[in-house]
Amino acid sequence: MSLLEIRNLQLEFGIGPTALRAVNGVSLTLAAGETLCLVGESGCGKSVTALSIARLVPSPPARYVGGEILLNGKDVLRMNKADLRGIRGGVVSYVFQEPSASLNPVFRVGHQIREALKLHRPDRARAEEVVRLLKLVGIPAPELRMRDYPHQLSGGMQQRVMIAMALASEPKLLVADEPTTALDVTIQAQILDLLRDLRTRLRMSILLITHNLGIVGDLADRVAVMYAGQIVELSPATDLLQRPLHPYTLALMNSVPKLGAGAQRLTAIPGNVPSLEAMPPGCRFHPRCARARPECAREVPGLIEVEPGRWVRCPFWTQPLPARQEALG
Amino acid sequence: MSLLEVKNLKVHFPVKQGVFSRVHAHVKAVDEVTLSVGVAETVGLVGESGCGKTTLGRAIIRLVEPTAGRVLFEGEDLTQLRGSALRSRRRKFQMVFQDPYGSLNPRMTVGQIIAEALDIHRLVDGAPARQQRVAELLRAVGLDPGHAQRYPHEFSGGQRQRIGIARALAVEPRLIVCDEPVSALDVSVQAQIINLLQDLQEQRGIAYLFIAHDLAVVEHISRRVLVMYLGKLVETADARGIIHAPKHPYTQALISAVPVVDPASKRRRIVLPGDVPSPIDPPSGCPFHPRCPVAEARCRVEVPLLREVSPGHWAACHLA
Ligand SMILES: Nc1ncnc2c1ncn2[C@@H]1O[C@H](COP(=O)(O)OP(=O)(O)O)[C@@H](O)[C@H]1O
Ligand SMILES: Nc1ncnc2c1ncn2[C@@H]1O[C@H](COP(=O)(O)OP(=O)(O)O)[C@@H](O)[C@H]1O
Ligand SMILES: [Mg+2]
Ligand SMILES: [Mg+2]
Numbered sequence: 181m182s183l184l185e186i187r188n189l190q191l192e193f194g195i196g197p198t199a200l201r202a203v204n205g206v207s208l209t210l211a212a213g214e215t216l217c218l219v220g221e222s223g224c225g226k227s228v229t230a231l232s233i234a235r236l237v238p239s240p241p242a243r244y245v246g247g248e249i250l251l252n253g254k255d256v257l258r259m260n261k262a263d264l265r266g267i268r269g270g271v272v273s274y275v276f277q278e279p280s281a282s283l284n285p286v287f288r289v290g291h292q293i294r295e296a297l298k299l300h301r302p303d304r305a306r307a308e309e310v311v312r313l314l315k316l317v318g319i320p321a322p323e324l325r326m327r328d329y330p331h332q333l334s335g336g337m338q339q340r341v342m343i344a345m346a347l348a349s350e351p352k353l354l355v356a357d358e359p360t361t362a363l364d365v366t367i368q369a370q371i372l373d374l375l376r377d378l379r380t381r382l383r384m385s386i387l388l389i390t391h392n393l394g395i396v397g398d399l400a401d402r403v404a405v406m407y408a409g410q411i412v413e414l415s416p417a418t419d420l421l422q423r424p425l426h427p428y429t430l431a432l433m434n435s436v437p438k439l440g441a442g443a444q445r446l447t448a449i450p451g452n453v454p455s456l457e458a459m460p461p462g463c464r465f466h467p468r469c470a471r472a473r474p475e476c477a478r479e480v481p482g483l484i485e486v487e488p489g490r491w492v493r494c495p496f497w498t499q500p501l502p503a504r505q506e507a508l509g
Numbered sequence: 510m511s512l513l514e515v516k517n518l519k520v521h522f523p524v525k526q527g528v529f530s531r532v533h534a535h536v537k538a539v540d541e542v543t544l545s546v547g548v549a550e551t552v553g554l555v556g557e558s559g560c561g562k563t564t565l566g567r568a569i570i571r572l573v574e575p576t577a578g579r580v581l582f583e584g585e586d587l588t589q590l591r592g593s594a595l596r597s598r599r600r601k602f603q604m605v606f607q608d609p610y611g612s613l614n615p616r617m618t619v620g621q622i623i624a625e626a627l628d629i630h631r632l633v634d635g636a637p638a639r640q641q642r643v644a645e646l647l648r649a650v651g652l653d654p655g656h657a658q659r660y661p662h663e664f665s666g667g668q669r670q671r672i673g674i675a676r677a678l679a680v681e682p683r684l685i686v687c688d689e690p691v692s693a694l695d696v697s698v699q700a701q702i703i704n705l706l707q708d709l710q711e712q713r714g715i716a717y718l719f720i721a722h723d724l725a726v727v728e729h730i731s732r733r734v735l736v737m738y739l740g741k742l743v744e745t746a747d748a749r750g751i752i753h754a755p756k757h758p759y760t761q762a763l764i765s766a767v768p769v770v771d772p773a774s775k776r777r778r779i780v781l782p783g784d785v786p787s788p789i790d791p792p793s794g795c796p797f798h799p800r801c802p803v804a805e806a807r808c809r810v811e812v813p814l815l816r817e818v819s820p821g822h823w824a825a826c827h828l829a
Contacts, residue, residue, distance in 0.1 A: 221695040334784040364557040364722065366781045369766035373780055391696060394768030421770055435700035437729035439767050440752055445707070446729070448700035452665045 181253055183352055183385050184210040184233065190246035191228060191237070193456075199243070200456040202228050204409040206247075207483070212352065215379060215386040217396045217417065219432075220406035221453050226389045229406075230355050232256075233387075234272045235264055251353075269300040273346035277358040279338035283330040289341045290314075290326025293348060300349035313344040318374055336367035343374065347382070354378075357389045372398055393433060397421050402489075405429050408454055408464040411483060414491040425492045427471045463494070471496055510584055511545040512716050513569070513602075513684055518542045518578035520561075520568045524789060536788045538564040540740040542578075543815075546684065549714040553731030553748065555724055555763070557785055561740040562720045566686040569718065570602045571595065583683075600630050603677035607689035609669035613661040619647070619672050620657030626679040646675040651705060667698035674705065684716045691726060703730060724767055728752050736760045739788050739796040742815060746822035756824040759797050795827070803828055 191203040203225045210216050218226045231237045233249055235256055249256040251267055259267070276282055284292060290310050297305035307326075314322035317340040330338055339359060346354060356375065360368035376399060379386055388399060396403050400417035405426065413426040424430040434447040451468045454460055460467050466476035473496065483493045520539040538561045546552045554562050567573045569580055571587060580587045582598060590598060606612040613622055623643045633639045644654035650671040661669055670690060677685050687706065691699040707730065709715060721727050727734055727748070734751040736744040736759065744757040755761045762779040769776065781800045786792055792799050798808040808827055815825045 221697060336784060364785075365724070365766045366557065366762060367784070369768075369778060369780050372768065373778075392768065393770045397770045398768040432696060433770065435697050436770075437703075437725040438771075439725040439728060439764070439769060441725075441729070442749065443729055446700040446703055448704055449697035450701075452667065452698065453695065 182209040182250075183212045183214075183252065184208075184387075185250040186229070186233075186247070187250070188247040189229065189232060189249065190244065191225075191232060192243050192245050193241045195240075195243065201245075201459075202242075202409055202456060203232070205483075206406075206409075206411055208404050208411065208414060210353065210385050210387060212385055213379070213383050215388060215399055215401050217400035217403045218387060218389045218406060219391060219393065219396060219403060221391060221432075223453060223455075224406040225409045226406055227357055230357055230387060230389055231274075233353070233355060234268050234274070235259070236268075236274070269349050271351060272353045272355060273349055273351035275339070275342050275346050275354065275356045275359045277361050279335065279342045279362075280330060282342055283338060285330055288327055288329055289333065293326070293341070293345050296345045296348040309348075313347060314341070316347065316378070317341070317344045318370075319344070334367075335363055336370060339363065339367075339371055340374065343371075343378075347378070350382075351384065353385045353387065355387045355389075358391070359388075360395070361390075361392075375399065393421070393436065405432070408459060409456070410464065410493060411491070412465065412493040414483070416489055419490060425486065425490065425497045426494050427469045428465045431468070431470070471499055511581075512548045512550075512583060513544075513546040513718075514579075514581040515542060515544045515569060516579040516581070518565070518568060518580065519576040520564050520573060521576045534789050537740045537791065538788060539568060539575075542737075542740075542742055544735055544742065544745070546716050546718055548683070549710060549716055550733070551710065551717040551719055551731045553727035553734040554718060554720045554737060555722060555727050555734060556737035557722065557763075559785060559788065560737045561788070562737060563688055565737070566604065566688050566718060566720055570599070570604055570686055572604070597630075600680045601682055602684040602686065603680065603682040604686045604688060605670075605673050605677050605690045607692050609666060609673050609693070610661070612673055613669060613676075615661055618658050618660055619652075619664075622661075622672065623647070623657075623676050623679050626676050630680050632680065642679070646679055649678060649709070650675045651701075665698075666694050667701055670694065670702050671705065674702075674709070678709065678713075681713075682715060684718065686718045686720070688720045689722070690719075692721065692723070699726070706730070724752070724764060736763070739786065739791050741796060741825065743797065743826070744822075744824045745815070750819075750822050754822075756818050756822060756829040757797075757826045758801050758803055758828075760824075762800075762802070795825075 186206055186208050189203050189206045192199040192201045194200060206229050220226055228237055244257050251271055293310045293313055294305050297309055310326055311322045314326060319325050319340050360371050396417055403417045403420050404411045405413040407428050413429045424433055431449045435449055437446060449468050462477040462479055463481050466472040481493050481495050483491050486492050486497060518539055519541060521535040521537050524534045524536055542565060556562055568575045575588055620643050623646055624639050627633050627639060627642060633642050643657055647654045652671050691702050719730055731748050734748050735742050738759050744760045755764055762781045765779045783800050794810045795808045795813050798804040813825045813827050815823045818824050818829045
């Protein structure tokens with residue numbers, strides 16, 4: 181049994197005819213100890229999907245209109261408050277992009293970690309445990325740093341504190357939502373190293389949200405690419421990076437400059453990500469797709485397993501793409 | 510002659526503290542920076558946040574007053590100009606900002622935003638000419654001229670960045686300082702803007718000082734690259750040299766820290782310890798020595814100067 185299994189998740193904001201469907205049929209699984217990356221451009225539904233695992237999307241306005249989220253076999257969407265508290269405090273923990281927004285500026289960081297312990301592991305809410313957690317996330321001189329206020333720490337150190345707080349409850353699954361996006365590249369490298377190290381030491385599963393394909397290559401076992409509220413490709417990371425099958429994945433990879441590749445012209449994706457109010461009919465990517473055919477505007481493609489472990493939401497995935505897809509602006 | 514020459518530029522900000530607001534220290538945001546940009550050339554500027562990139566860009570176009578040093582534009586020292594003389598030269602250099610939202614007046618239509626730039630420098634006569642020029646500029650950046658009546662909030666992030674570029678182009682500049690112009694954009698839109706900047710350079714011969722923290726983007730767009738650390742240039746070379754044969758240990762670490770897409774590439778990663786020190790009280794000797802994996806005793810005392818370690822490749826490191 182997988183640690184996490186999301187089946188056909190459907191989430192809307194608002195009610196009635198004006199409701200906007202932000203997540204439209206997302207399915208994925210995550211095994212114990214596995215790292216899955218969720219990739220996609222802003223607004224495609226990564227955060228909302230990830231927050232749903234512990235039912236943290238405020239509802240209203242959010243409404244779950246279909247699907248299930250099985251954590252250790254139990255459906256989170258049908259849990260009572262006590263069970264939800266149980267998974268928030270012992271199964272799933274979150275780390276977000278902006279540590280400064282998640283830390284309380286008026287309390288020392290040691291105090292904040294201790295509060296997290298009191299909530300989830302009251303038997304261990306002691307200074308030694310705070311020091312152990314700070315050491316675990318690589319903070320030098322933890323006995324001193326625990327007395328610091330958040331503003332006295334750099335962004336990288338703040339993010340380590342957030343990770344320490346997330347680890348306080350000994351989660352089976354760490355959800356990291358763009359944890360390095362706000363950090364400089366040398367600090368990002370430190371945090372990625374830390375996550376890699378923690379994963380093996382604590383045998384956690386990690387759901388890592390990023391828009392950086394380099395991070396996928398660095399850390400992921402498997403990767404799910406999202407576009408406009410749907411997964412368009414789900415695959416072992418190495419396979420996907422070496423041979424993307426969905427036109428959007430390929431276009432995304434071609435649109436980023438690669439370090440060491442020189443000045444070769446980039447192949448931009450024409451147009452913009454569609455808004456929830458104006459979702460194109462048929463395949464949601466078709467207006468920007470180099471491979472689009474007339475039927476793509478009519479028929480909604482399903483996510484199909486085209487090779488063992490490789491899922492693609494495009495019936496024409498075997499068709500060659502035009503050599504270059506130029507920007508239309 | 511270079512289009513732009515910056516010589517020993519310093520920008521030091523006073524830091525006030527305490528009830529008497531006495532200046533007790535300075536942030537050396539830009540410290541003794543020398544660089545040049547040729548006609549229609551792109552020079553990239555990289556470094557971690559707080560290293561002084563924005564301040565350097567703003568000092569070059571005189572949005573902040575340099576503390577010392579010279580900025581020569583087509584041979585003329587801008588730091589000596591005041592008033593109308595400065596205003597008339599301003600036309601030749603423009604800036605494009607990271608945040609397309611914050612840099613466009615939300616109460617003006619796109620047409621008015623662009624026309625304002627034309628009017629300040631009296632570049633058009635009469636309404637029809639102005640309208641025609643606005644349409645031309647919108648078309649040049651890939652926007653529909655029919656959208657001149659719309660307001661900034663009606664556009665996506667990428668389109669707003671195009672509006673910012675159109676406004677900069679309006680005055681026919683020779684140089685545009687691009688301060689992280691694609692950092693806030695989604696990757697698919699980043700490529701559109703990068704391609705647009707490159708096309709405009711080809712068509713109009715504009716030079717760019719292109720500031721970014723993304724090394725791959727900088728390598729892609731720049732002929733030469735400058736690497737900055739704590740207000741100082743630590744290495745400069747052509748883009749190939751910087752990426753494939755970096756000489757300064759900081760540049761080496763910066764490049765090795767970039768996560769790469771290719772899962773087969775097994776590069777050795779240098780993970781630097783610690784954080785960037787404060788520019789208020791930078792370390793003695795080489796400012797990088799506390800984080801440097803190869804620092805020696807003299808690095809703690811002797812300040813390394815930029816020297817040419819191979820033809821056209823300069824590094825400020827005793828060991829390079
Ligand atoms: N509280 C909310 N109310 C209404 N719409 C929301 C809310 N939160 C997110 N959305 C919308 O849901 C979509 C997915 O958002 P999100 O999951 O945050 O995207 P991502 O993390 O991929 O950038 C977006 O269109 C966003 O505007
Ligand atoms: N107006 C100012 N007053 C005081 N300090 C400033 C000011 N502007 C920038 N600084 C400081 O100068 C340094 C360089 O900042 P900046 O040029 O914005 O760096 P970058 O663009 O590389 O991130 C930072 O330490 C910053 O805090
Ligand atoms: Mg998000
Ligand atoms: Mg800046």
